[in-house]
Amino acid sequence: MIRILNFFCIALMGLSILGLYHVSERARLANIELNSVNRQIADERAAISVLETEWEHVAGPGRVAELAAAKFGLDNTATAQLSSLELLPRRGDEAPLTPSPIRRASATEPASTPKLQQISVRDGTQ
Amino acid sequence: MSENAALYQRRIVIGAVMCVAAFALVLARLVDVTLLRGAGERSAHEVLENSRADLVDRNGELLARDIPVADLYARPHAFWDKRQAARDLATATGADQRRLAEIFAGKRPYVLVARQLTPDEQDRVLRLGLPGLDFQPTAKRYYPDGRATAQVLGVTSPDAHGEDQGVSGLEMGLNERLRGGHPGEAVQLSLDMRVQYILDSEIEASREEFRARAAGGLVLNVRTGEVLGMVSLPDFDPNTRALENDDTTRDIIGQDVYELGSVFKIFSFAMATEDHTVRPDEVLPIGNSLTIGRYAIHEAERMPATLAARDVLALSSNIGTAQIVLRSGPARQRQFLTRLGLLSPLRTELPESRRPLYPSHWGQIETATIGFGHGVAVTPLSFAAAAAAVVNGGRRIHPTFLKHPEDARGEQVISPETSLKMRELLRYVVTNGTGKKADAPGYDVGGKTGSAQKAGKHGYEHKLVTSFCAAFPIDDPQYLVFVMLDEPHGTKATFGFALAGYTAAPLAGRVISRIAPILGVPQKLPVAVAARSNT
Numbered sequence: 001m002i003r004i005l006n007f008f009c010i011a012l013m014g015l016s017i018l019g020l021y022h023v024s025e026r027a028r029l030a031n032i033e034l035n036s037v038n039r040q041i042a043d044e045r046a047a048i049s050v051l052e053t054e055w056e057h058v059a060g061p062g063r064v065a066e067l068a069a070a071k072f073g074l075d076n077t078a079t080a081q082l083s084s085l086e087l088l089p090r091r092g093d094e095a096p097l098t099p100s101p102i103r104r105a106s107a108t109e110p111a112s113t114p115k116l117q118q119i120s121v122r123d124g125t126q
Numbered sequence: 127m128s129e130n131a132a133l134y135q136r137r138i139v140i141g142a143v144m145c146v147a148a149f150a151l152v153l154a155r156l157v158d159v160t161l162l163r164g165a166g167e168r169s170a171h172e173v174l175e176n177s178r179a180d181l182v183d184r185n186g187e188l189l190a191r192d193i194p195v196a197d198l199y200a201r202p203h204a205f206w207d208k209r210q211a212a213r214d215l216a217t218a219t220g221a222d223q224r225r226l227a228e229i230f231a232g233k234r235p236y237v238l239v240a241r242q243l244t245p246d247e248q249d250r251v252l253r254l255g256l257p258g259l260d261f262q263p264t265a266k267r268y269y270p271d272g273r274a275t276a277q278v279l280g281v282t283s284p285d286a287h288g289e290d291q292g293v294s295g296l297e298m299g300l301n302e303r304l305r306g307g308h309p310g311e312a313v314q315l316s317l318d319m320r321v322q323y324i325l326d327s328e329i330e331a332s333r334e335e336f337r338a339r340a341a342g343g344l345v346l347n348v349r350t351g352e353v354l355g356m357v358s359l360p361d362f363d364p365n366t367r368a369l370e371n372d373d374t375t376r377d378i379i380g381q382d383v384y385e386l387g388s389v390f391k392i393f394s395f396a397m398a399t400e401d402h403t404v405r406p407d408e409v410l411p412i413g414n415s416l417t418i419g420r421y422a423i424h425e426a427e428r429m430p431a432t433l434a435a436r437d438v439l440a441l442s443s444n445i446g447t448a449q450i451v452l453r454s455g456p457a458r459q460r461q462f463l464t465r466l467g468l469l470s471p472l473r474t475e476l477p478e479s480r481r482p483l484y485p486s487h488w489g490q491i492e493t494a495t496i497g498f499g500h501g502v503a504v505t506p507l508s509f510a511a512a513a514a515a516v517v518n519g520g521r522r523i524h525p526t527f528l529k530h531p532e533d534a535r536g537e538q539v540i541s542p543e544t545s546l547k548m549r550e551l552l553r554y555v556v557t558n559g560t561g562k563k564a565d566a567p568g569y570d571v572g573g574k575t576g577s578a579q580k581a582g583k584h585g586y587e588h589k590l591v592t593s594f595c596a597a598f599p600i601d602d603p604q605y606l607v608f609v610m611l612d613e614p615h616g617t618k619a620t621f622g623f624a625l626a627g628y629t630a631a632p633l634a635g636r637v638i639s640r641i642a643p644i645l646g647v648p649q650k651l652p653v654a655v656a657a658r659s660n661t
Contacts, residue, residue: 046194050245056188056270061323076640 177265178290178304180312181279181297183319184354184529189275190297192290193268196248196261198239202230204258211256215239218250242266265290267297269364271319274326277358277377278317278476278527281367294375296527299475314529316352321345324640325355329609332633333359336614336624342379343609343633344507345641348514348597351523351534353474354605354645356380356507378612381478383503386610387578388442388626389513389595390499394451395439395551396516397462400544403453406436406551416445418491423448426577426625439551440559442575444498451497456488459496465539466512467522468504475527480505499578500586510595510608517552517572517597517606520545553600564596564631566639568649572600573607573634575626580613589613592626594634599647607641609633 057063068074177192198219205211208230216223219240229237239259243251248261267282267290269275280295289305292298296315303313325343333341342358358380362373369375376382398404409432416423429443438446451459463469471479483503485492495501507525515522519542521535540548552572555561560575573596579586593610597603611629620628642649 049191050193052188053191053193053268053270057272060271060274061320062271062274062327065323065327 178267178282179306181300181304182312182314183317183322184314184352185318185320186312186314187319188270189315189317189319190267190269190279192265193244194263195242195244195266196263197241198243198248198251199260199262200230200237200239200256201235201258201260202232202237203235205230205256214254214256215251218254219243219247236260264288271322272365273361273363274323274357275317275319276361276364277375277379278322278353278356279364281364281375294478295377296475298477299527316347316350316354316527316529317356318354318644320644321355321641322357324644325637326357326359328633328637328640329357329359332609332611332614332629335617336611336629338611338614338629340378340612341610342377342506343607343637344379344510345637346510346514346525346606346608348518348523348603348606349533349535350530351511351514351525352530353507353525353527355641377476377478378506378610380474380476380505380507381480383480383483383505384591384610385500385503385578385581386506386509386593387499387576387591388444389509389574389576389593390502391439391442391447391497392513392516392548392552392574392595393463393466393468394447394459394497396540396544396548397454397459398450399547400462400540401454401458404435404450406434406547408435409433410435410438410446410449412438412443412445416448416494418448418452418494421491423494436551436554437559439574440555442498442560442577447498448494451493452490456490456493459493460488463496463502463512465522466515468502468508468512472505472508472511472525474507474525476507482508499576506593506608506610510606513595513597513608514606515539516548517545517600517603549597549600549603552597556596560625560627561594561596561631563627564594564635564638566598566635566642569638569642569647570599570601570650571596571635571638572603573597573631575631576610577624577626590624592624592630594626594630596634596638598638598642599650604647605641605645607634607637609637 065076180188181190182188198215200211200215202208202211209227212223212226212230215221216226221240226239240247242264243261251259269279276295278295280297280299281293282290282297283293285291292301292304297304300313325345329341329343332338340359342356344356345354346352347354356379358377360372360374362369362375378384395404412425412429412431412433414424423444425444426442429441429445433441433443433446435446435450437443438450454462460469469482469484471481473479482505484496485501488496492501511523511525518535520538520540522537522539523535526534549572552574553570555574556565556571561571561573564573564575565571573594576591576593576595578591578593580589580591581587582589591610591612592614593608596607598605598607609630611633614624614629616622616624616628
C-alpha cells in the first residue's frame, strides 16, 4: 500500500513538475511577448511624437504662408470679425434685430453712436 | 606512494582552484556585460520617458518637445578604409570630414562621430553599411516654430549629468516644472501661435523696410495679464543654435531697458488727470522752448504757439507735457510711477529681468524730462504692464506667460474715471494726432507714439528708438499692442521721416487689423462711416 502511495506521490510530483514547467514556460513566453508589445507601443509613441512635431513644423503658419505665396501667389487679405459665436442668439431667444448684444454689421447704418467719437474733433466742442 | 598521492592531490586542488577562478572571471564578465552595461544602454522610448515636458501654446499647439535622436560613435579599427569612412560619414551626418579623418587615424578605440542625429540621418548612416558603428539613444529639444518663438522660449543645454537644463527664456524660467513633469504632460503657455506669427512677420517686414538695428513687440491681455505674443529681432535658430550674421540671443523686450520717449506721456497725463491738475480743453502756451534752471526743453517738431491739453498729447508736445507734470511735482511723479511698478524690476516667468534706470536726484528738470520719457529707462515689457493698468480700469496687472484666462486685475492704481478719460485721450491721439497711421478701421484703436533719441557717450545722438503703444477696442480694452524699432531709417514713402508716427504706428495698425479677427474682437463700423451717419 505504501509502495502504491509512494508511486502515486512521485507520479504526482512528476506531473506537478511538468505542469509547473509548462506554466512557467508559458508565463516566460507571455512576458517576453508583453515586453515586446510594450516596447513596440513605446516605440510607436516615440514615432508619433516625432510625427506630431514634424506636423507642427510643416503646418506652422509661417511655412503655410510662405508656400501659399510661393506656389499660389496668395497674400494676406483684409479680414473682419463681425460677430462671434458667443454673441449669436440661441434658438428661441429674442430675434437679433430687436435690441440685443449683437452689433449690426451694416456698412450704412450704425448700431449706435460710438461713445468716443464725440471728442474726435480738435476744438472739442462736439 | 603516499608522497605521490599527496602530490597528485595538490595538483588536483590547484587545477580545481584555477577552474573556479576561470569560471569566476567568466561570471564576472557575464554580470558586467548583461547587468551593468545593459543598464547603461537606453532605448528611444526610455530616453523619452525621462525627458522634459512639452511646451504648448494656449490652443494646445506644440511649441517645444524632446524628440528621440541618437549620438553616433565608431570603432575606427573596424573600418577597412578610414579615409573613405570619414568621407562617407561626413556626407551622411554633416560632421567635419577633416575632424573625422583625424580621430579615425588616432589611437582611441571608441570615438564620437556626431551628436543628435535625426531618424533621417541615422537612416543615411545605416545605408553606408559600415562596420563598427554604434548609436546611443538620446533626446533633443526641438522647436517646430524655429525662430518665431526663439527669444521667448529660450533653449536648453545638457548639464554635467547629461540632463537638459533651460539656459534662457521660459525654458529656464519654467525649468523645474518642465523637468518634474510626467511623459506626455505639457506646460500650457499664454502665447497664441497665430498672434506670435503675425507679430513676428509684421515686425520683421517693418525692420527690413526701415533698416532698423533691432525691433520687437508684444501683445498683452490687459485684464488677465497674459502675454499672447512677444517678438524680439534679431533672433536665432533654436534648433541649430548657430548664430549667423547678426543673430543674437538677446531679448530686447524683456531684457533690455530703454528710454522710451513720448509713450511715457501716457503716464504723465494719467497722473495729471488723476490729480485734477489739467483739463483736456485747457489751453497751454508752447513757445519755442521752456527753460528750467540751466536747461531748456525743446520740441522735436514745430508746434503751434498754444495748444489745448488734449492736443499736447495728440501732437506730442514736450513743452506742454513738462508744464503739466511740473504741476504735480517730483515727489508725486516718483510715487505715481512707483505705484505703476515702473521703478522696480518686473518679475515674470522669464528669468531675464533688468532693473529700471532712474535718476538718484529727482528734481524739477528730471520731472520735466521724465514726463516726456527721457531720464527713466525701463524694459518694454514693464512699460506695457504699466500702460495696461492705465487703460484696463486703473488696476495693476502682472504679465504672465502661463495660460490664465481669468481676470487677474489687482490693486487699483488710478481711478476708473481717470482710466476712461485716458482712453478717450488715447483715441484722440489716433484720430487727430500723431497716431493716425495706427488706426485699424472698425477696431477703435487708441494709442500713443514715442520717438526717443538714444543716449550715447557724448549725450543724446541723432538715433531714434520709435515705439507705439496701442489698446483696442478702446471703449473697453481687451488687448494692448506695443511695438518698437531701434534706429529706424526714413524711406521715400515716409518722406525721409523715421519718427514713430511713420514707422511704429503703421506697424501697430497692421498687427491689430490682423490679430483682432483671430482674437474674436467684433469689428465696429469704420470711423468715417459712423461719423458720416452721425451728421
